[in-house]
Amino acid sequence: MKAPSSQLVIERAHGGDASAGGCVDFSASLNPLGPPPQAIRAYHEAAAKVSKYPPPYPRELEARLAAWLGVSPETVIAGNGSTQLIYLVARALNPRSPFVVIPTFSEVANGLFAAGSRPSGILTRAEDNFRLSHSALNDALEAGADAVFIGRPNSPTGVLASLDDTAAIAQACARRDAWCVIDEAFIEFADDPRSAASLLGSNPRLVVLRSLTKIFTIPGLRLGYLLASADFVRELRDIIEPWSVNTVAEHVAFACLDGAEDFIARTRSNIRDERRWLEQNLGRLPNLRTFPSSANFLMFAIPGEPARGEFGHHLRQRGIAIRDLSALPGCGPGMYRIGVRLRPDNERLVAAAADYFGAERR
CATH class of the missing domain: 3.40.640.10 (Type I PLP-dependent aspartate aminotransferase-like (Major domain))
Known part of the structure; x- marks a missing residue:
């Protein structure tokens, strides 16, 4: 019998880091449409x-x-x-x-x-x-x-x-x-x-x-x-x-x-379209591999990333925060996750990624 993998360890890093203040935050996987309007009204009523x-x-x-x-x-x-x-x-x-x-x-x-x-x-x-x-x-x-x-x-x-x-x-x-x-x-x-x-x-x-x-x-x-x-x-x-x-x-x-059902249906349609757009455009970049996703986020790998976290640091300097997965058990260096956002933010991410690789989007 093949032995299962080794014991896990405690890992405390998460997306949605408050230190991303001022950045477009792709590190958290939330609904890019934001809260439904009635939720905002209810929040104020609850005061x-x-x-x-x-x-x-x-x-x-x-x-x-x-x-x-x-x-x-x-x-x-x-x-x-x-x-x-x-x-x-x-x-x-x-x-x-x-x-x-x-x-x-x-x-x-x-x-x-x-x-x-x-x-x-x-x-x-x-x-x-x-x-x-x-x-x-x-x-x-x-x-x-x-x-x-x-x-x-x-x-x-x-x-x-x-x-x-x-x-x-x-x-x-x-x-x-x-x-x-x-x-x-x-x-x-x-x-x-x-x-x-x-x-x-x-x-x-x-x-x-x-x-x-x-x-x-x-x-x-x-x-x-x-x-x-x-x-x-x-x-x-x-x-x-x-x-x-x-x-x-x-x-x-x-x-x-x-x-909720109408809101969720509209969300799912938006996520499906934007995720597909991100997969197609990130997939055109050299040395970046996206993995198939059925959710509101994408995981990708940069094989042979020259320095640990370099790609994430490059994006942070351009006002974009993403989730570095290098310390997550089962992942490793050069692995990242991004939440699917609305088209203007997604375009900004792809442009910054293309700049990192020195590649022009086709």
């Missing part, structure tokens, strides 16, 4: 409520999310962003031998470390466009994995496992009595937005993490939620911190969900 406590547990919001998704409220729990819920799941499961499909969002491993676990990585590779192979998953399960964490679509790679493949992954885990935890923080941007939550009825060891932060561009408010079996959600409700969702965040969440 009248900040002198009062929010509910200690946001049951009304969870019921509204459940109605939006067409599921039972007993299968939904809301929190202070999906990151809080990653840490919550790690504490609740307390897995002895968790495996994380990498490269991925670093807070998955960080949350497991905080819970006292020692996660290992299931390494996906550039030559396979970072797709998880069934053999790699089986190796991890045979090695004793009792929980497997996977992004869908995955950040930073943009890989979206099909719903059929996701069902097979979750079933393979269940057959070994292992949990399957799927991070769908970017699912609304995906080419195929069908959620793994549709598989919950047949798999009690499946957990699906979701976010309102990314699609509605409200990262400063921190809003996420989780879907799982009613039994597991009850267990989580026993240990989640009270007042995890503040008054302003809750009020804005209700507003975001009003008319």
